[in-house]
Amino acid sequence: MLTVSARENTSTLPCGYKVDGTPGQIEAIRQVIDLFSLNKDQLTKIIAQFVDEMGKGLDHDGATVAMIPSFVPGKPTGKETGTYLALDLGGTNLRVCKVVLLGDGKYDIHQRKYVVSETLKRGKMHDLCDFIAECVGAFLSEQHTSTDSERLKLGFTFSFPIFQTSMNRGVLKQWTKGFACSGAVGKDAALMLQEALHKKHINVDIVAIVNDTVGTLMAHAYQEPDTMMGVIMGTGANISYCEKIANITKWKQQDHGSAEEMAINMECGAFDCERRVLPVTVYDQRIDRQSLNVHEQQHEKMIAGMYLGEITRQIMLDMIDRRLLFGGRSSSELNRQWSFDTAYMSTIEKDTSAKLLDTGHILESIMNIPSTALADRQMVKIITTCVGRRAARLHACGLAGVMTQTRKLDTACTIAVDGSLFEFYPNFEKNIMDALVEIYGPKMKDNVKFALSRDGSGLGAAVVAMMAHKHTQK
Ligand code: ADP
Ligand code: MG
DSSP: OOOOOOOSSOEEOGGGOEEOSOHHHHHHHHHHHHHTOOOHHHHHHHHHHHHHHHHHHHHOTTOSSOOEEEEEESOOOSOOEEEEEEEEESSSEEEEEEEEEEETTEEEEEEEEEEOOHHHHTSBHHHHHHHHHHHHHHHHHHTTOOOSSSOEEEEEEEOSOEEEEETTEEEEOOOOTTOOOBTOTTSBHHHHHHHHHHHTTOOEEEEEEEOHHHHHHHHHHHHSTTEEEEEEESSSEEEEEEEEGGGOTTOOOOOOTTOOEEEEEOOGGGTTTTOSSSOOOHHHHHHHHTSSSTTSOHHHHHHSHHHHHHHHHHHHHHHHHTTOSGGGOOOHHHHSTTOSOHHHHHHHHHOOOTTOHHHHHIIIIISOOSOOOHHHHHHHHHHHHHHHHHHHHHHHHHHHHHHHHTTOTTSOEEEEEESHHHHHSTTHHHHHHHHHHHHHOTHHHHHEEEEEOTTHHHHHHHHHHHHHHHHHHO
């Protein structure tokens, strides 16, 4: 319950929040806390809707939560060996990796990152594929890896919604996360890249097109075979999990050998585009309206690293316009879209100094706000905490939805997670766990185990390439 005493200068807000400000500032911040809070009833309702949407996606094509079968039958055992290449496109960088699977869940990985420029992200798909092929060529020369005698097998982590038709074929449905290359939607991304590699005489076969969530799941499963979910909490947000093939009622293919389960790339960032249950605020509406993919990826836009800083920025601007923050003054930096990186939020959340000096540094030295009072810094910290906490709680809803669907609420459940948000944002894991405990009780602390799976899209794509390769050899 909110108990705000509107004393003149200092007021204690819920959860230990404190603002040494005016009654107007305190009231405004109380409204933000309220707007970004999610109680148990709301969470429960969101989870129920999530499970419902999963059912629709398993039943038919074209559902909001697409539930895309990965075509990869089963999971690795950890005993497999071999050398495979992996490519990771779909976030902030392009990564090229060479992975040697050593068996016993062990592996060696060599990798290099390449920056994908904003021009390439929004240019022609052919140019992007040429660029990727060049990076692969440069990486192989650098690694002194010859493809003369044997064609290397590559797993391509392509983290966008695709209509997958086989292990290495997938037609792009739509771009997300700031990509918008022309000549790609409706085309097979693996085929286009394969052609670019071929043109440059790079003897590499793309044997699997892998979503980063599935990569994360398989990477961790190679080390711990009972891993249940692969989750991305980075630039974007998405989940994959192992579903019983019998439950994938839309799945008509027979070619899955003896496997009873298949990883499903949920594409759950699209959850509730209909806005039935998500607590979409005016700030979220602004983010959506100004995004490249309006009315799409509603869940992702409230929980993913790409957007959290931007939500925080929108709230700050609103407070500035109401003359409640920074004496009503903004800066050209703060006025620029995407200027407030989610990483700044981590620094602000970590700042426990009495004067909030690190927060002041970000606002004054990085965002160029002329000066900040302690109340300003306290307000920014509370705004940040509210946005971050809501994101973690909404992530928890997705995880709880999958645990409900797979009946894992009362058993051990290992969740592999990749992404800087999970890795670096203070208390993100704790906030997720708190939400799960609030809904299902303390057993969650014993049952649910989170594992950071940093090499998700590198090792994972290589593991999937290995599985695809072995499958075609059968
Ligand atoms: P990707 O998802 O692109 O593969 P990452 O997992 O590194 O890559 O996620 C990048 C996202 O994480 C960006 O949106 C960035 O703002 C955010 N991020 C990077 N560093 C941090 C940090 N220290 N705290 C919170 N978020 C961060
Ligand atoms: Mg990633």
